[in-house]
Amino acid sequence: MERRALILVEGHRGSGVLYVQAAQRLGFHPITLSADPARYDYLAAEGIETIRVDTDNLDALIRECSRLGATHDIVGITGFSGDDESVYVTVGKLCRHFDLPGPNPASIEQCCDKFTQRQLLAEAGVPVPAFRVAANATVVERSAVEIGLPVILKPAVGSGSIGVRLCRNADELVEHTTYLLAGKHIWRSSPRILVEEFAQGPSYWADIMGDQIIGIGTGDCGPPPHFVCRECTIPAPLTDDEHERIAEISMSCLRALGLGWGPTGIEFRWTKCGPVVIEVNPRLHGTPTPQLIHLAYGVDLITQHIKLVIGDEWDLRRRHSQTAAARFLIADRDGILDWIDGGSRAAAVPGVTEVKFYIEPKTPIVRQGDYRDWIGHVIAASSSHAQTKAILQRAVDLVDWSITPFPSTGAPEGSEILIGTETGQSHFCSGS
Template structure:
């Protein structure tokens, strides 16, 4: 077999993981998934993806597995669609002399305390922040700042552990819980530090950057505090001209300051009295199906671009003719405890709304659900396309309210446990 290999170190569990492998095959490369537990990704078996079982947290074991693969076939690239393993993939690519981002830059970026300090020193607008390694330090920082603050882990993804704390009592409780955790949801060790930061209330956006080029600005919808669950996105965002320029300038400045500038970066920002403050930079493609929205709205395939970059191929980020012009997504979340009813009917009602191109509920009828604390609490999605952002957003809101949301039924009271 002479086909070159494109190695993937683990994967994200939702969204683009499958698409990475599909794009590799379309480009004539054989995707190979390196994973401690390939069963975590159902698409791997469904798509008959070649897999290698290896402890991806063990650098020596991982390198040995890569060397065995290289002895039989040419390895053309190493990537990961999971933020947790982007630095690992970059390390492997560098050892093999293949394209990729700076692993040191990715590691620094993934530590939000290091990232914030780097951005602040480079003059990139960021919220006020303080780093705490003990509960007392977090409480003192909140007292000094005054008013509500956001407390979050210095590493994480998908709004995990991010919470608005309105007083020092809430800060103490949440910081104590975060600092007690020694591993994350992937079983990887986590730093014993938290970020205490200014609570910004302005509109939230993301800028999708590739290399040092801003591809598109996305309008983000975020659920009510104290959690900050992303509930939707609109592509493209249409802020005022001055705000649009400020968002792009802050995002690109941040990427350069962090020493990234290779492949995709997802930069999250909030407008604060006209200032585009960077909330965080993620050294990867956006989640929340944003790449799919960009593909439908602009005809730009960000997943394909990342795969091409990993293979050392030229990347074209030019808008394609025939794209819709705009696209939106809305995620279903429960506002209170509920039970899922007729999911088939809810999906059918959503798909009947003009402009809907995809609708899905993730759980089965009869499932009890509650308010979302992070991305894992999202119950389904609807994606729309239209000629303008307003048109696609209106269709998405309608399909969510009169389609997917009809699956939510009032939850009966839980039966008391027998004494």
């Protein structure tokens, strides 16, 4: 009898293991196709079958899937992105080629280009910040003058808040433009910078499956000029009217971008003019968002996404209603992590559901001003916002660490590593 295989293109240090475990619970054999399987520790730890293949080469992926199809019943194909959202486009193309359920690759592709996405949303009347696109410093400066400082500069293609910064004055504008264009930022395509109005106000996010809103949460970011998420909570404390406004704009986003199959994550700022769309992501938000939704509503988004991928019926009904929140542990300085502890004490606090450290002692830490600054997280849930917040604070207060600063000569060569996991893209703050 042929094994029923679920193909996973690339991996994800946050959500990847959750997909693998969900596939196994459903009776499927997960197979990961990756250019570098060693990037994902959980594959070896879980004993998952992996195949090394150039995942940027669609023809190579088609050949590999065809070869697997000779000995397996391929029930579905999906995938992940740590920092390259083209994976989602590739997944859509593979699904089309093998006549399997999947997203429209053209819709995904135009959504992954932030400038194209902005254009389509604006043309459809969706509220977005003022924006321009620039390929050189002269146009960046002119665009910033037209929009008015402060502005946000971000790569037109990218994720995880990498390369995103608030520029509050001319000096910061020049500094970050130079950083992006002078070779320090790694571009996966021709350099294009999105120059964007700084939409000020509380941050919210919506997770959607198909055309159903699963939940709306809120996030809190660290101090400017960066946008490192520090805490996220679901459900957000919104009035019925506020919830409805975000829901209506979310549906408008789906229509404008040709989405509506599978998961979508949308990020907002609630400005003095109301909710403004910061970004639409044609995927689930990364961990810990799926865990928060499961805790808050009893909906296992990852399992339901797999059911959609294999053409089965899904079930998005809420089983209960709680408030769930995650607090990220963020490095407070560059240097070498001497030790980090308190995890078991924090996990023992009633209401805490998970404490996770992303790095080991003796790891070099070089803060990047994005999700890679996370060194761990704590998740909690209870019957109320106030109680959940108190539980989180009690648990976080029990966690401590020590970082020895680098010598005055700076970080050791080669130490600019990704200190966070590829929990990737669980970013609910303007600028991501």
